[in-house]
Amino acid sequence: MNRRDVIKLMGGSTLLGSFGLSQSSVAETVRTLRAFPSTKRLVPDSSFQEANIWGFEGKVPGPELRFKKGEWVRVEFENELPEGSSIHWHGIRNLNGMDGVAGLTQPAVEPGDRFRYVFPLPDSGTYWYHSHAKTWSQVARGLYGPLIVEDPEDPEVDHDLVLMIDDWRLADDGTLEESSFGSLHDWAHAGRLGNWLTVNGESHPNIPVKQNARVRLRLINAANARVFGIALPTEGTLIAEDGFPRTHQLVNDITLAPAQRADVIWEMDSETTTFYEVRNGEPYPAFTLTPVESSEPRVAKRPLSQKPVAPPPDRIDVEIPLHMQGGAMGNLSEAVYHGKMTPIRELAQMHKKVWAFNGQVGDHHDALATLSRNQVASIEVFNDTRWEHAMHLHGHHFWIQTEQGEFLNGQRDTYLFSRGERAKLIFVADNPGLWLFHCHMLEHHEAGMAAVIEVV
Ligand code: C2O
Ligand code: CU
Secondary structure, X not given: OOHHHHHHHOOHHHHHHHOOOOHHHXXXXXXXXXXXXXXEOOOOOOOOOOEEEEEEOOEOOOOOEEEEOOOEEEEEEEEOOOOOEOEEEEXXXXXXHHOOOEOOOEOOEOOOOEEEEEEEOOOOEEEEEEEOOOHHHHOOOOOEEEEEEEOOOOOOXXXXXXXXXXXXXXXXXXXXXXXXXXXXXXXXXOOOOOOEEEEOOXXXXXXXXXXOOEEEEEEEEOOOOOOEEEEEEEEEEEEEEOOEEEEEEEEEEEEEOOOOEEEEEEEOOOOOEEEEEOOOOOOEEEEEEEEEOOOOOOOOOOOOOOOOOOOOOOOOOEEEEEEEEEOOOOXXXXXXXXXXXXXXXXXXXXHOOOEEEOOEOOOOOOEXXXXXXXXXXXXXXXXXXXXXXXXXXOOOOEEEEEOOOOEOOOOEOEEEEOOOOEEEEEEEOOOOEEEXXXXXXHHHHHOOOEEEEEEO
């Protein structure tokens, strides 16, 4: 299947119309993104080794892609890895054929092959791209990068800083710990948690900013499974989550589940300031902003103007119950796997599957629901496990309604469920195609926490 077929198949032109984008905004430049193995010094101390990583253009993170709202992305992906891969554009309300889910929206791009991604950007905000083939291994090896979509309405700032946070599991010599890839223990517990924090691929980077600057922090959690908490040394203004605007809120800390993003406007003074990770034991320095003198003028610190926040729909057309079970200390005794009821012991030992949705081990095959275009759907999730899960829906942003019936502010593409939590993820099914709904703790996804929602 070539690119033209894919677009035809997915009704690209129709969707284009529905986003109100015109061909005139098509940027013709095609950017190449090659994925290949490389090395990276993750521990700065020279008594440690460099780590073997896989990166886009050999880097971690991959190159920052920056576009304007309404522009088109044209990326030629070249796979120079030893195994099949793909690129998913996380959070983009994409054309289904461009969503990059290997085995669902396209076959994996085999070693030596290429695939051209061409799609419009209907929304501004902070997004990211990552491999979506054997994701639990490829993202852990470094196959991710930031995707920023600018908007003429964005607040004027002195510095627009992308901060991609990751935790690596390193061996004692500073190399990537590889023997634990695929560990069933990780898959049934919290996932692959690391022991080495990096921001933009560096340990505790020191970033120069102008004194008294207004800074936009674009925080992105690129870890496989770790939930981060970033403390702000002084209050900042949270303006967007998962790319979408929210009602501005003064905050002192940000919780970021895997794949989540937060945009914060923060005012620098003349002091060196360290931002700490505070959700995983002792506070740990994540990054430092160091003031530099500069005679250039600063932007005027005008009050931030609030972008419109879409209110939740006032009706639900389709309810989709979702009972999540499994994992260590869980209550799952058996589940349907490839059409056959299978005891948990066999699932775990023979197939490495330990999680289920509605008694079914998830894969990319059976649709959890089929929705007609523009129906309002509510995924009614019950996290009946002893673990947190970062549930992500492709191709849509949802509103979150708590068990008490309250709506959280704004819309997200990934929501962190705590143990035992019930909440509804409500969305308008306005994007046709096959959309993955899965846990972004990538080991959980691989071990059964996945389903497909079809929009026809
Ligand atoms: Cu960030 Cu299924 O993806
Ligand atoms: Cu999970």
